[in-house]
Structure formats: structure tokens, C-alpha cells
Ligand code: NG6
């Protein structure tokens with residue numbers, strides 16, 4: 371019997387056997403495939419939530435989610451920065467294989483080729499309602515960039531999403547407007563938008579020329595057009611009625627996510643809910659300001675926790691909890707100063723954003739990609755922790771299996787079917803995992819981590835991140851040395867050779883999925 375059918379019957383059996391089962395939920399389980407909500411946080415580190423052991427911040431809603439599902443202690447995004455991670459997650463192929471998947475400019479053209487089969491396509495093919503709400507940062511529009519004043523195409527609608535509400539790139543890049551279904555929301559045609567990353571356009575003040583106008587100063591870059599008292603990367607003019615207000619961004623995005631769930635409650639749905647938090651500029655709503663004691667970075671974590679609670683409450687209110695898989699994870703590891711003087715460094719105190727891991731966002735050390743990774747499905751998954759090596763790149767093959775869809779050879783070339791692992795029924799490791807830092811590469815296999823030699827600087831001085839680079843090969847035993855402090859390459863020439871050879875093969879083969 372096909373997996374989905376047997377899983378479905380098992381679920382029904384459990385639902386009917388339990389006298390505590392809410393009849394409304396049992397009825398939905400009878401008629402509906404499980405919904406999937408992917409809560410994707412920006413720059414959230416392994417140590418940034420209390421269920422991963424932090425006692426310097428409290429995230430009760432995220433902890434609650436973990437207590438109804440599997441908490442993965444060795445779960446990875448595929449890359450230590452945003453665009454490549456999202457590319458890999460949505461396509462099931464490692465970003466390092468494809469040019470043009472580095473951190474995208476605010477006016478980058480659509481990076482995922484519409485012909486590529488994506489995670490959203492899979493759900494779409496399986497009859498789901500599909501939506502993306504929040505940060506995109508995968509480029510929009512044709513070569514040369516999008517038409518901000520017309521229909522922005524290609525976009526998410528061309529890779530399987532029926533609905534989109536987007537921050538086109540990042541909160542710190544222009545244009546500072548939302549798009550909904552391919553059009554800038556609230557745009558006055560009499561005040562068209564012009565965007566430039568090559569030089570100033572218009573006469574609006576910039577952070578560089580008018581720092582006295584800033585409510586938050588920049589520390590590195592981020593000194594172009596001032597929008598809402600914050601200078602950004604890039605220049606823009608026009609679109610005044612459409613500009614976002616950073617303080618309300620989490621409310622705006624979360625509100626759209628809740629609306630999507632409400633609208634689609636009677637159909638199976640897939641929602642990719644992608645927060646701006648806790649990326650810079652960190653400007654949480656005033657109700658969170660000062661609440662963490664760690665400044666805006668900590669307050670933004672509390673905002674994420676609130677937003678997670680909002681999603682969970684909505685599912686509960688609609689009777690969808692039992693039949694919804696909720697994944698909570700992050701696009702890359704943590705960074706403290708990422709370009710604004712927001713007191714994150716000064717107020718960090720004892721907080722360890724990467725937990726016991728070394729490095730952070732951009733790094734080849736594990737904090738770059740080893741992130742909070744929770745999979746909850748109250749109808750099916752019992753609470754537990756899993757130390758299986760899993761990656762977001764596996765969502766494609768795993769959900770294809772759940773949806774009973776075949777992948778063709780050209781699809782999802784690095785995605786492994788890990789459905790049992792993601793649902794906590796097995797804790798086998800993915801056979802190996804390529805960790806892609808900024809211009810650095812590493813390979814994890816079971817307890818071993820190999821970092822490919824590289825002559826780039828060891829420190830990113832502006833973010834104060836250890837990049838994990840060395841001109842010599844590095845080999846760590848993660849089981850004994852989770853903090854990657856003891857390079858044992860010299861003592862383990864055979865293991866080193868094995869991983870070097872495997873890494874070479876992964877490159878030469880051009881794919882890892884059989
Ligand atoms: C960097 C930006 C950083 C952030 C990052 C992208 C500077 C100095 N730094 O280039 O602030 O925007 O790009 O972050 O401009 S990510 O999470 O979207 O990958």
C-alpha cells in the first residue's frame with residue numbers, strides 16, 4: 371500500500387480510537403491530507419530559543435511547538451546565508467552547484483528557473499492550496515530585474531505558489547514595499563518606484579549624507595536611502611504610499627499568514643511563512659521593545675515567538691492542529707552585528723546565539739547551518755528529540771514521498787527522502803551533508819566534519835564571525851568536539867582522505883540523489 375494511504379488509515383485508526391479526539395478534527399482527518407506550514411525564521415541561531423537550551427531568553431510558544439513534535443539537534447539549512455539556503459530548500463538542489471545563487475541584490479532577477487520543479491510545485495500537483503508570505507530574497511522578474519510599477523513576473527506564481535505576499539528581498543534592502551500576487555501593494559501610479567543599486571536616484575536623504583535623520587545608525591554598509599528613519603542597502607525613490615513601516619512588519623506578515631490559513635481551512639494547504647525577524651534592521655513592534663533585556667535582537671526573538679503562537683492559535687481555533695505539520699526552522703545561523711548599531715553586541719550578556727556551536731551566519735563552522743529545526747504533527751508525531759542528521763534540502767524528496775509523487779531524475783538533485791526521520795520514526799543520518807558557507811565548503815558525514823582548505827580571511831571583521839577558513843584541511847569529530855576546536859586532520863589521514871574523496875565525488879557527479 372502506498373505510504374500516504376497507510377499513514378492516512380493509521381491516522382484515522384488513532385483518531386477514532388481516542389475518546390479525547392475532537393470530533394471536528396477527526397472529521398477533517400477523514401477528508402483532508404495534512405496541511406503543511408513551514409515557519410522559516412531569518413538568522414535565528416541554534417542557541418536563540420529556550421527549547422534548545424538557552425536560559426537567557428524565553429520562547430514559550432516555540433517550546434510548546436517542540437513539545438508536540440520532534441526537536442532535531444542536528445538539523446541543517448543548506449547554506450550559511452539566506453538566498454542559497456532558500457534556493458536549496460525550495461528546489462532540493464545544493465545552491466553551490468548553480469551560479470547566481472549568492473546573497474541577492476534587492477533588484478535581482480528571479481533566481482529559480484520557472485522550469486525547475488519546486489517544493490511548492492509538489493504541493494500544487496497534489497491538489498494543495500499553496501502560499502508564500504514574508505521574506506523572499508530569491509529575485510523577481512526577468513533578466514534586468516522586476517518592473518516595480520507593473521506586474522512582477524516571473525515570481526512565486528511561476529514556481530508553484532498560488533498566493534504570495536512578499537518582502538521582495540530583505541528588510542535592509544530597497545525597495546521597502548510589499549508585493550501581493552505580483553504587484554506592489556498600495557502603490558500610487560502617480561508616484562512610481564525607481565530602484566537603483568548602482569548610484570543615487572532621486573533626492574531623498576541617505577544615511578551617509580544625513581546621519582542626523584537616522585533613528586538607528588548603521589555600522590557597516592546600509593548607508594543609502596533612508597526609509598522610516600533607517601538607511602538601507604540601495605537607493606529608491608517614489609512609492610511613498612506603499613512603503614512599509616518596520617515596526618508593523620511582523621503584524622503585517624503574520625496577519626497575511628493567518629488570513630491565508632483562514633481562507634484555505636477547508637482545503638489542504640501548504641504555507642511557506644517566512645519572517646523578516648530576526649534579520650536587520652531589527653525593529654520589533656513597540657509592544658516587544660525592552661522586553662528581552664537584550665535590545666532589539668532579543669526583542670525580535672520574542673516577536674518571532676509571538677508570531678509562532680499566533681499561527682498555532684489559529685490552527686487550534688480552526689480545529690486544524692491535529693492535521694497540520696508545522697516545521698519551524700531558520701535560513702542560516704546567528705549574527706550579532708550585521709550592519710546596524712542596534713546594541714545587540716553591547717546587550718548580549720551571557721546569551722550564546724549559536725549555543726555550543728562555533729561560528730555563525732556566513733561561517734563554515736557549524737553554527738552557520740545547524741539551526742533550530744522542529745517538526746510537529748500532533749496527530750502523528752509523539753514528542754521527542756532526534757539527533758539524526760537532516761537538512762532542509764531533504765524537504766523535496768520527503769514530501770514527494772508523503773504526497774505519493776515521483777521525482778524525475780532532473781528534479782531535486784541533492785534531496786534525500788528522509789520522511790521517517792522527519793516524522794521521528796527513525797533516527798538515521800542523512801548519508802552526508804555539504805555545508806556551504808560564504809565562499810567556503812565543508813562536508814559532514816556522521817560524526818565527522820571536513821572543512822575544505824581556503825585562503826580567505828579567518829575573521830569577518832565587520833560581523834566579528836569566525837569564518838571557519840584555514841589554508842590547511844580541517845577535520846573535526848563533532849561527537850567529541852561539537853565546538854570544532856580541535857583540528858585532528860593530521861592524526862586521522864585516512865578519515866581525511868575519505869572525506870576529501872567523497873567531497874570531490876559530490877562535486878564531479880553534479881548531484882547526490884540517486
Ligand atoms: C550582507 C549585509 C547584511 C545582510 C546580508 C544578507 C552588509 C555589510 N551586510 O551583505 O546586512 O543583509 O547581506 O543576509 O551590507 S541574508 O540573511 O539575507 O543572507
Ligand code: CA
Nearest residue numbers: 412413452701
Ligand atoms: Ca538569513
